[in-house]
Amino acid sequence: GYYFKKKNFGIEYNFDHVKYFAKHDQSVRTTGTINGQKIDETLPITTYVQNFEHSNGGNYILLNFVKWKDLVMSKDQKRVLNLMYKAGGGIVLPKTNSTIMNNHRDDTYNVAGYVFALEGGLRYNFLKNVFVESSLKGAFANYTHILIANGSGRQHWFSSQFLIMAGFQF
Numbered sequence: 001g002y003y004f005k006k007k008n009f010g011i012e013y014n015f016d017h018v019k020y021f022a023k024h025d026q027s028v029r030t031t032g033t034i035n036g037q038k039i040d041e042t043l044p045i046t047t048y049v050q051n052f053e054h055s056n057g058g059n060y061i062l063l064n065f066v067k068w069k070d071l072v073m074s075k076d077q078k079r080v081l082n083l084m085y086k087a088g089g090g091i092v093l094p095k096t097n098s099t100i101m102n103n104h105r106d107d108t109y110n111v112a113g114y115v116f117a118l119e120g121g122l123r124y125n126f127l128k129n130v131f132v133e134s135s136l137k138g139a140f141a142n143y144t145h146i147l148i149a150n151g152s153g154r155q156h157w158f159s160s161q162f163l164i165m166a167g168f169q170f
Contacts, residue, residue: 064088
């Protein structure tokens, strides 16, 4: 990211490698067309009837706007505790693995929709350019075009994450 220290504002690129697995031995509402037939019913999730996962990532790619407020600062200004807020949006780039009625597809990455996220937490800067950060993040991801066995699908979800990071500033 790039941070404007005098304005306590910044912009950052963020990549979240989230994973999604549909739990087996449950039934889910399924709508669409399978083998030319319209489907709108509850089907079981099993290895052969219906299986669905973003096993190599649901992958959020975000552009975040960052704002922070100094809470505590040392006299030499080398150690600072900040309250940070982040808001961003971007695309989802999943690699989906699916089986629907014995038709299997383990696909490549594709732009499949969009994501919005909010994040807040604490950041401690020390040794002038080193930091540790802890935050909570909530996101809404809308997958409007997932590549699945013999076609495409849609899905959306809310997610939450607890993050702990360490890094360097240049």
